[in-house]
Amino acid sequence: MDLLVAGGGPAGLATALHAARAGLDVAVWEQRAGTVDKACGEGLMPGAVAALAALGVHPRGYDLRGIRYVAGPHRADADFRAGPGRGVRRTTLHAALREAVLAAGVRIERRTVRRVGQDEDGVVVDGTRAGHLVAADGLHSPIRRSLGLDRPRRAHPRHGLRRHYALAPWSDHVEVYWARDAEAYVTPVADDLVGVAVLTAGRGTYDGHLAAFPGLRERLAGAGSAGPVRGAGPLRQDATARTAGRVLLVGDAAGYVDALTGEGIALALAQASAAVRAITGGDPAAYEREWRRLTRRYRWLTHALLGAARVPPARTALVPAAQRLPWLFSAVVGALARPAGAPARAARPGG
Structure with a gap:
């Protein structure tokens, strides 16, 4: 075959779909059966919605008008200018991508990668x-590690925890609540379902972390939980390179800073397309340059926000x-x- 994709999450499935549409013979190996869930904020930025639509994938969800920051009595709203985002259950997104991949004639096999030679x-x-x-095998990619591309990091490890609540959304914004040691992300994903994800470097239970957000707890009071708490982390993962010969790392496997800015899916979709272009162009090493370009804004903004968030006064x-x-927000x-990699427009007061 032309391409084997290890990992059947959004990054791997999007890669397979791009490859199939480029005329490549491609297969996906995924060790988990059926629809795959993961701790995720579940908010798709407008760029991600557009990238999925270009692939013919339209997962159902809840339209999002923008982002709202909340800290005690303070709040700041910013609407998306290029159309709505969408809150989408991770399982719904996975099912929509999987259906598109199978319809494109891609084989999905329940297999685990153990040895890679080239x-x-x-x-x-x-x-x-x-x-x-x-290799689209996730945050703690075994393939990245086996190729010697892993760069361990232990400073300021952060984790994510997510739970769904059965209640009607009270806002069409993704709300980000800020507390001293954590952030809580509220994402409507259906007319009767809200996801709440907590990001923190602290230890403790989901309910223990949620106690740091009294205003949010009031909103959720009386709502039944709709599923278990799921966790992910440590979130920060670094790779020394994104390519090793004929192996390319895509999605979280390629390196990840933090979920703070909510760009994970958009970046994975952009990387999937770039990886296939590099393969069909006969120059896999070109993917490294393109990865750096696509992720530059995300890495800069996320590092800047994380740096400020670690200093209590800031x-x-x-x-x-x-x-x-x-205007700045x-x-x-x-x-x-x-969309990932799109040029920035100059910002000025008033718009």
Whole structure:
């Protein structure tokens, strides 16, 4: 085959779909059966919605008008300028992508990658030969580690926890609540369902972390939980490179800073397209340059926000500053909402 994709999450399935539409013979190996769930904020930025639509994938969900920051009495709103985002259950997104991939004639096999070898003509994965391998096997990618591309990081480890609540959304914005040591992300995903994800470097239970957000707890009072708490982390993962010969890392496997800006799915979709272009162009190494370009804005903004959030006075001032400077907050949200790699427009007071 031309391409083997290891990992059947959104990054892997999008890669397979791009490959199939480019005329490649492609298969996906995924060890988990059926529809796959994951701890995720579940908010798709407008750029991600557009990228999915270009693939013919339209997952049902809840339209999102923008982002709202909340800290005590302070709040700041910024609407998306390029159309709505969408709150989508992770299982719904996975099912829609999987259906599109199967309809494109891609084989999805329940298999685990154990050994990867390669030569100048291709890769050999557990005895199966392919022209290239895309590793889309997640945050803690075993393939990244086996290739010696893992760069361990232990400073300020953050984790995410998510639970759904059976209640009608009270807003058409993604609400981000800020507390001293954590953020809570509220994403409507259906007319009767809201997802609440907590990001923190602290230890403790989901309910223990939620106690830091009394205003949000009041909103959720009396609502029944709709499923278990799911966790993910440590979120920060670094790779020394995104390519090793004929192996390309896509999605979280390629490296991840934090979920703070909500761009994970948009970045995965953009990387999937770039990886296939590099493969069909006969230059896998070109993907490294393209990955750096596509993720530059995300890495810069996320590092900047995380750096400010670690300093208590700066963290306390974040939401009041966004409230006092709505044009600046709107410019930042506009940058997050654009498709990955799109050029930034100059921001100025008033729009």
